[in-house]
Amino acid sequence: MNKKQKKMLTRIIIAFVLIAVLSVLSVDGYLEFALYMIPYLVIGYDILIKAFKGIRNKQVFDENFLMAVATIGAILLKDYKEGTAVMLFYQIGELFQSYAVGKSRRNITELMDIRPDYANIENDGKLEKVDPDEVEIGSIIVVQPGEKVPLDGVIVEGTTTLNTSALTGESLPRSAKPGDEIISGCINMTGVLKIRTTKEFDESTVSKILELIEESSSRKSRSENFISKFARYYTPAVCYGALALAVLPPIVNLVILHNPAMWSQWIYRALTFLVISCPCALVISIPLSFFAGIGGASNAGVLVKGSNYLETLSETKYVVFDKTGTLTKGVFEVAGVHHNTMEQSKILEYAALAESFSSHPISRSLKTAYGKEINQNRVTDVEEISGNGVTAKVDGTPVAVGNVKLMKRIGVEAVECHQVGTVIHVAIDGAYAGHILISDVPKPTSKDAIANLKKNGIKETVMLTGDIDRVAQQVAGELGVDRVYSELLPADKVSKVEELLAKKSEKEKLAFVGDGINDAPVLSRADIGIAMGAMGSDAAIEAADVVLMDDDPMKIVKAIRIAKKCMRIVYENIYFAIGIKVICLILGAVGIANMWVAIFADVGVMVLAVLNAIRTLFVKRL
Amino acid sequence: MKKSYKIEVDCANCANKMEEAAKNTAGVKDASVNFMMLKMKVEFEEGQDPDSVMKEVLKNCKKVEDDCEIYL
Numbered sequence: 244m245n246k247k248q249k250k251m252l253t254r255i256i257i258a259f260v261l262i263a264v265l266s267v268l269s270v271d272g273y274l275e276f277a278l279y280m281i282p283y284l285v286i287g288y289d290i291l292i293k294a295f296k297g298i299r300n301k302q303v304f305d306e307n308f309l310m311a312v313a314t315i316g317a318i319l320l321k322d323y324k325e326g327t328a329v330m331l332f333y334q335i336g337e338l339f340q341s342y343a344v345g346k347s348r349r350n351i352t353e354l355m356d357i358r359p360d361y362a363n364i365e366n367d368g369k370l371e372k373v374d375p376d377e378v379e380i381g382s383i384i385v386v387q388p389g390e391k392v393p394l395d396g397v398i399v400e401g402t403t404t405l406n407t408s409a410l411t412g413e414s415l416p417r418s419a420k421p422g423d424e425i426i427s428g429c430i431n432m433t434g435v436l437k438i439r440t441t442k443e444f445d446e447s448t449v450s451k452i453l454e455l456i457e458e459s460s461s462r463k464s465r466s467e468n469f470i471s472k473f474a475r476y477y478t479p480a481v482c483y484g485a486l487a488l489a490v491l492p493p494i495v496n497l498v499i500l501h502n503p504a505m506w507s508q509w510i511y512r513a514l515t516f517l518v519i520s521c522p523c524a525l526v527i528s529i530p531l532s533f534f535a536g537i538g539g540a541s542n543a544g545v546l547v548k549g550s551n552y553l554e555t556l557s558e559t560k561y562v563v564f565d566k567t568g569t570l571t572k573g574v575f576e577v578a579g580v581h582h583n584t585m586e587q588s589k590i591l592e593y594a595a596l597a598e599s600f601s602s603h604p605i606s607r608s609l610k611t612a613y614g615k616e617i618n619q620n621r622v623t624d625v626e627e628i629s630g631n632g633v634t635a636k637v638d639g640t641p642v643a644v645g646n647v648k649l650m651k652r653i654g655v656e657a658v659e660c661h662q663v664g665t666v667i668h669v670a671i672d673g674a675y676a677g678h679i680l681i682s683d684v685p686k687p688t689s690k691d692a693i694a695n696l697k698k699n700g701i702k703e704t705v706m707l708t709g710d711i712d713r714v715a716q717q718v719a720g721e722l723g724v725d726r727v728y729s730e731l732l733p734a735d736k737v738s739k740v741e742e743l744l745a746k747k748s749e750k751e752k753l754a755f756v757g758d759g760i761n762d763a764p765v766l767s768r769a770d771i772g773i774a775m776g777a778m779g780s781d782a783a784i785e786a787a788d789v790v791l792m793d794d795d796p797m798k799i800v801k802a803i804r805i806a807k808k809c810m811r812i813v814y815e816n817i818y819f820a821i822g823i824k825v826i827c828l829i830l831g832a833v834g835i836a837n838m839w840v841a842i843f844a845d846v847g848v849m850v851l852a853v854l855n856a857i858r859t860l861f862v863k864r865l
Numbered sequence: 866m867k868k869s870y871k872i873e874v875d876c877a878n879c880a881n882k883m884e885e886a887a888k889n890t891a892g893v894k895d896a897s898v899n900f901m902m903l904k905m906k907v908e909f910e911e912g913q914d915p916d917s918v919m920k921e922v923l924k925n926c927k928k929v930e931d932d933c934e935i936y937l
Contacts, residue, residue, distance in 0.1 A: 293931055293932070296931050297931075300928045300929065302882075302928075302929050305878075305882075306878070337875075337876075340876070341875055341876075344877075344901075348901055348902075348903070351901070352902075457869075457899065457902050457904060458899075458906070471881050474878060474881075522878070523876070523878065526876070526877045526878045526881070527876065527877045527878075530877055530900055530901060531877075531901065534901035
């Protein structure tokens, strides 16, 4: 609690005790009035002052004015206790609200606390702490174990493992070595690193992300706009309603029915109206829900650029994917070894060794698949036949690794592969030993992600790719994607997405998921653009509405679930708060609900709505 | 030109009022108040001096919400 809140708490306690004492004492007349004025002023003086200032500044219909009118009215009707208590409970509600909002504000900013406080610069062998803002591009900074990496750069010295969970939500540490690019916001866990910076602080990943989050709530969702409009009309409407309630029925009584006017009864009911007229519960809980939703999402590695996108995401019915780099890894890996006459690992070993002198991407894939240290001394007589492959002797055994042409050339019959990808045939000692299939493999979670999207209300998944049809069909079949469009140029992707947009109804939203850099036009054309694997890529952060900080397609599912939970809570609060208020207004008008019920309804609804809104923050188990 | 300022305000409705007040200040092209981050982002019109405009913004905000503060 801060100073202001503590002061308020003291006032509340004093007023509460005084009211309790006064309600036991039996005094009446002017003495009672005078005694009740003490707690009333203790608890309400600031409200009265604010109300007065509000009138002077022509800002009449604010909650201070309403509370002032309602309580003064009650006191004039000689309901001293009620008037004072209403003020007391109103202040309790305000205190709770300010405490809860402050607390969740701190919680959420802590979750997103990736801002580095300093950078270490080495000066004459001593480390000096400087503001990251002052570090120029190309400086060498030192990051000790346990410290945050303050600026983007390249590692020049030291190896370590990095904790990227604040950025990606991924708890598995990453290893890093000299030459690797490193982004700010990671936490260095084990070794001392020397980093040559490649960006200024303002351009570094950390600053970009923080800016994005800070700006996110300025893009307001439809429900937020609805609430601020609602609040603008609700309060005046209730006030005029109260006025009508105070004046009309007594006049009707007097003039038409020739009954006693019963002014005090109707004025009391009108005052009850005023107590309910504060829209606090809605006005606070809706932005709080969105803020917590965005905070929770960013903690899970999903950056959402605005609450409007959270809203759109929850209405998504179609998800269109780019293939390479989104559903697949985008790098070529050994996908299988077929028709082998010896053990797979043996063939891979021969092939990797024979190709070990080549810098071709295929040779790299083979080396990765082999996975062990390569002793190039075992390889002799290497001959690279351009456009065909390589022949060499491994441990003295002649090995040929290459395409069908190479096999023909050395007089070996090759077996065709029925799967798509690059096929590397291997002949050992003049005999066919099998072939190795190298292809772009789907990410391990792609299939689950597609299946889970379906479970979460996505009607159709579509894959767009520039790749040839055979490859596209195979990947789509394997992953369970509903529809595929292949052999598309980048411009075709935009027109395909436009076609899909035209077909669906207005309420169903279409999301496009791409890997950012080349998909920028499509990302901005779709209802909602999701960029993935975007860590550090400016283009993606610019173009997309939602950025997934790691490559995992499962995060799309997570993002949609977070959005749905957030929207569910927002609607719960809207219906709940408006519903209770309307019921209380009706009960108040017919005289069933008195001022006590009104103030409890008002404060109670607000407390419940705020507590409900805070629930949005918990997204771990979604 | 855009600038961001730290603010102090107690309730969300008051933050909305501040936003309105800031938007209606001369020299301000657009303004948005982020109640949760307690930040006010102001976009100034061409050729306006942010410091003097912000003084006006603060004055207007004080008018609608006595209890607010903008850290200039």
